Amino acid sequence: MFNYYLRLALLSIRRNPILSGLMVAAIALGIGASMTTITVNYLMSSNPIPQKSEQLYYVQVDSWDPNNPAEEPNEPPDQLTWTDANNLYAAQKAERQVIMATTAAVVEPPSQDAKPFNAYIRLTTNEFFPMFDVPFLYGGHWQASADKGREQVVVLSRKSNDKIFGGENSVGRSLRLAGRQFTVVGVLESWYPAPKFYDVGTGAFDEPEDLYIPFLLKEELQLPNGGNTNCWKTPEEDSFAGFLRSECIHYQMWVELPNEQDKQAYLAFLNNYANEQKALGRFSRPLNNRLSDVMQWMENRQVVTDDARVMLWLSLMFLVVCLLNTVGLLLAKFSGKSAEIGLRRAIGASRQALFYQHLVETACIGLTGGIAGLALAYLGLLGIGSLYGSFADNLTSLDINMVLLALLLSLISSIAAGLYPTWRACSIAPASQLKSQ
């Protein structure tokens, strides 16, 4: 019977192509708009490292102004001072730990043809790569000794390896960075975590940095600050070293803690550290240290922006408007079919059979609208991509879940829109339509 209904549905859709086209268009617009915003919200709130997001914790210690919280109502600062980052790292109390910051410097490629360029650099420690499951194309990360020894080694993103070395295996080759000679130890595979969870400070959907170098080179090469720097009191000395010693926050720390016990132990360690610092005259605020796992941290940083949420609701409302339109169009369409419905009733179709027949028809229209809506959503995402720049690569892909969701949404919404018209059509008394004509 389903095949029969399907055939009747296609016939009926062909019978009034304009009306059918309008319905498909209404559903497509609604689905297109809502799928665009749903996808953006979905990707914004997706887990960038599901396999271990509950074992990675962002570290916050409250080193802030005794008189004001870093953020209302009583949030600890979102980054660490140089002093705290180095102390906590040196303690090595977690399974793995990483401290990091962003900077920028000029890269001079070895080849004469390639021009020097300003590169975005992540200063980090060697466990960054295994901790965040960063995939390597060539080579690997540097060793802990390179961190300690402030060795001039570099890991390149795939993109910058393409740019500097034409995509060759460049491990062992050298390049000039910030006026010094660096040796390449590894090249990453394409890696675009979205959100860029390990540092959302400069834009949760920015591309990862071009180059990665050992953290302590910050001091060694007196590299400038990238990203955000906040100070609750002005540095006492004017020099670079003075700035490092100040209470300004600019550094991030993540720790890997495999289980709850480890987490509690680490928190105790942080509190202990804060108390030690109190004894030294720092950390005047009440104890307020925090460990947030990846998704908690994304929530805390409001990675899904309010804009995106508002757009989501607006687009869902738009979908409702489109569906109300579809209800009207379906009423018109089915009332044009009342003669046929009356006839089918008279020669033996039950109300149920007719209801089913028209539901199949509505679902066909809905699915067609859904597919057209997906195409619109794709265009919408391209549009958003071009507005947000590099956001495009990470956020504007429609994965299979989204495609299925779109089809399901269009099916459900068209059936919802079709219920009332279908019910009306089927409650036509069989006799009333047969006299006329």
Place this chain on the structure above:
Amino acid sequence: MLNMQNVTKIFRTDLVETRALSDFNLHVKEGEFVTVTGPSGSGKTTFLNIAGLLESFDDGVYDLDGQNVRHLNDTQRSRLRNEKIGFIFQSFNLIPDLDLFDNVDVPLRYRGFNSSERKRRIERCLELVGLANRMKHLPAQLSGGQQQRVAIARALAGEPRFLLADEPTGNLDSKMAHSVMQLLKDINDEGTTIVMVTHDPSLAREAKRNIFVKDGKVSDVTHITASTPEQVASISASGACHV
């Protein structure tokens, strides 16, 4: 076969109440061919719609094939319509974008026959009405008489025991009308009970019995050819498509 006692139908609108049928009494036996005549507005169509379970009624008793239909639900009524009753309407009521084959197919679909059974029945019935070679034509490509023949084929395809026709020849010229009438008589000879509403007295006379409806009541019954109950009973009750 069909037994109505004191059936009353009142149409109510906000302003008026119309007594379309009042105390309507009729008994139609298996295998009969009854024609119904009467002035316009007398309640003929209303009677036929009630007889065909297309419409409910307000009072009285209606037994179809020994079954009281008063309290059947929609699905049961649809099923009875589908299995026992064939309809022929004045304005053919074919579905314009289905070809003849698919039009005759409609009642069979709801009956749940498999496709070879449906095909067999459709081809037989279209052959019976002389249109087997036009199966893939659309209704618009046929003359009025041919369209009515398709409607008859559709009514017969389910092999109903009971055929209801509301002015089936009303839209046809008299030559066509007589050929449709002849077809109905042939079908009746095969054992199908027929009730036909007509305005044409010459057609009405061709049936075995004619009832005259006036003001929602049967006011006169004329037996045109005497047919004893034994004769009626001797006619096979099998469907008309078994030619």
